[in-house]
Amino acid sequence: MTSPDAHVVIVGAGHAGGTLAALLRQYGHAGPVTLVGEEPIPPYQRPPLSKAWLKGEADAETLALKPLEFYAENRIDFRPSVCGVRIDRDQKRLALSDGTDLAYDILVLATGARPIRLPIPGADLEGILELRTAADAEALKGALGPGRTMAVVGGGYIGLEAAASARALGADAVVLEREPRILARVAGEVLSTFFRTLHEGHGVQFLTGASVTGFRGEAGRVTGVELADGRVIDCDLALVGVGAVPNQELAQEAGLAVNRGVVVDLEARTSDPSIFAIGDVTLRPMPIYGRDFRMESVPNALEQAKQAACAITGRPAPAGETPWQWSDQYDIKLQIAGYNFDSDQTLVRGDPGSGRFAIFHLKGDQVQAVEAINSPPEFMMGRQLIGSRRPVDKQRLADPSISMKEVAAA
Amino acid sequence: MAKITFIQHDGTEHVHEGKTGLSVMEVAVKNNVPGIDADCGGACACATCHVYVDAAWLEKTGEKTAMEESMLDFAEGVEPNSRLACQIKIADGLDGLVVRLPESQH
Numbered sequence: 001m002t003s004p005d006a007h008v009v010i011v012g013a014g015h016a017g018g019t020l021a022a023l024l025r026q027y028g029h030a031g032p033v034t035l036v037g038e039e040p041i042p043p044y045q046r047p048p049l050s051k052a053w054l055k056g057e058a059d060a061e062t063l064a065l066k067p068l069e070f071y072a073e074n075r076i077d078f079r080p081s082v083c084g085v086r087i088d089r090d091q092k093r094l095a096l097s098d099g100t101d102l103a104y105d106i107l108v109l110a111t112g113a114r115p116i117r118l119p120i121p122g123a124d125l126e127g128i129l130e131l132r133t134a135a136d137a138e139a140l141k142g143a144l145g146p147g148r149t150m151a152v153v154g155g156g157y158i159g160l161e162a163a164a165s166a167r168a169l170g171a172d173a174v175v176l177e178r179e180p181r182i183l184a185r186v187a188g189e190v191l192s193t194f195f196r197t198l199h200e201g202h203g204v205q206f207l208t209g210a211s212v213t214g215f216r217g218e219a220g221r222v223t224g225v226e227l228a229d230g231r232v233i234d235c236d237l238a239l240v241g242v243g244a245v246p247n248q249e250l251a252q253e254a255g256l257a258v259n260r261g262v263v264v265d266l267e268a269r270t271s272d273p274s275i276f277a278i279g280d281v282t283l284r285p286m287p288i289y290g291r292d293f294r295m296e297s298v299p300n301a302l303e304q305a306k307q308a309a310c311a312i313t314g315r316p317a318p319a320g321e322t323p324w325q326w327s328d329q330y331d332i333k334l335q336i337a338g339y340n341f342d343s344d345q346t347l348v349r350g351d352p353g354s355g356r357f358a359i360f361h362l363k364g365d366q367v368q369a370v371e372a373i374n375s376p377p378e379f380m381m382g383r384q385l386i387g388s389r390r391p392v393d394k395q396r397l398a399d400p401s402i403s404m405k406e407v408a409a410a
Numbered sequence: 411m412a413k414i415t416f417i418q419h420d421g422t423e424h425v426h427e428g429k430t431g432l433s434v435m436e437v438a439v440k441n442n443v444p445g446i447d448a449d450c451g452g453a454c455a456c457a458t459c460h461v462y463v464d465a466a467w468l469e470k471t472g473e474k475t476a477m478e479e480s481m482l483d484f485a486e487g488v489e490p491n492s493r494l495a496c497q498i499k500i501a502d503g504l505d506g507l508v509v510r511l512p513e514s515q516h
Contacts, residue, residue, distance in 0.1 A: 025442065026444050062436070065439070066439075066440055298449065298451070302449055324456075333454075333477070377483065
């Protein structure tokens with residue numbers, strides 16, 4: 001346990017960093033807390049940026065994790081528009097981009113991840129956007145509207161959610177995916193097909209196996225996307241959503257262990273006992289799968305904020321969790337529990353045509369992951385089964401006339 | 411505006427004002443009330459903002475949607491007065507609302 005008057009410095013004021021600052025106070029940490037953020041606004045929720053916020057159904061106040069005055073009231077020194085540039089581990093000091101530096105007892109890296117930028121001709125044209133921050137979302141919202149055409153480079157969740165929002169705003173959307181199917185990196189074939197059909201029903205166009213080689217523009221503004229086969233897809237704006245890389249440079253230059261993410265343990269501690277790391281930037285153990293990996297999700301950011309807050313304040317570590325995530329597109333709620341590692345069988349419960357079904361990924365008779373479409377019981381019970389590692393009767397699981405409670409009780 | 415009282419499992423009371431249109435969950439989270447995790451931020455995707463609505467207020471908080479009902483069905487310690495706080499919208503008629511929090515949100 002850390003001294004109760006220790007100065008905790010959190011670098012990165014996203015969902016993970018903001019949550020940790022609040023939890024430290026909730027758990028009774030008495031010492032100073034400093035929260036350093038690159039963006040000009042206090043921590044906010046990113047998931048609505050591609051959904052409710054883009055459609056104008058949520059405002060800045062709703063997005064904010066806490067109101068601005070919360071930080072002063074709780075003696076959290078929130079410093080916007082500044083980032084960490086160098087860690088001096090011997091002196092326990094963090095140098096900041098504004099030329100000042102901070103002494104810390106505990107340092108927490110919550111620097112997140114950044115969107116991958118395509119190193120192709122025309123990538124710096126106006127109208128080529130990404131979606132990570134509130135400022136990105138503001139720019140995207142301003143560019144969308146009736147009669148506009150948005151090319152989405154990358155058929156992942158962010159691109160699909162943005163396409164759904166674009167349609168709701170009366171804009172056209174064309175999704176360009178390099179792989180033979182959308183969601184190829186993150187979902188199985190059944191789910192890919194379901195979402196493609198869903199989006200096509202709402203007027204979204206898809207080009208798969210489409211390798212983007214450049215952008216065309218006029219007077220500095222994007223007008224089209226060039227494909228490897230020579231085709232040019234006309235557009236008024238292009239949203240690039242092809243994955244993210246961890247902001248691990250600060251840790252790397254300080255000599256901390258990194259490996260496609262800052263390496264941490266289940267207390268969210270790095271290879272330096274005075275430095276923690278939480279959220280998208282980390283590579284962390286996940287005991288139920290017996291492996292370490294990096295997760296980009298809100299639930300993981302919250303979980304690691306809890307792990308670090310418990311370790312710093314001397315509370316018992318939170319119980320092991322089952323990772324999960326969600327996505328909303330049109331009237332479809334997708335809830336995913338677990339990660340599809342090492343599975344040897346895919347089992348569909350229910351009829352995809354009904355818009356209500358779940359896909360279970362199994363290893364032997366254990367559930368590794370479940371993707372549930374408008375199916376909370378399958379998600380909630382599947383999540384418990386993944387965490388408990390209890391074997392299931394696959395025949396009963398595949399039969400939607402047997403309730404999930406009965407399946408799990410067997 | 412409505413005054414909401416949150417009673418933690420250990421009896422600690424937190425009283426906060428909530429603006430009309432916000433959800434009861436948002437009022438709790440923005441004021442750092444312990445015991446409401448609200449992992450999904452109000453998307454009705456996680457069931458970690460489970461509360462027990464005081465009997466006198468049950469009717470005024472409205473009907474549960476099928477999605478909420480279904481999520482709650484798998485939460486721990488569910489009672490007939492269980493709700494997901496993200497699905498209760500603040501309205502003038504809810505001034506004085508009292509909700510109790512479960513021991514944990516898992």
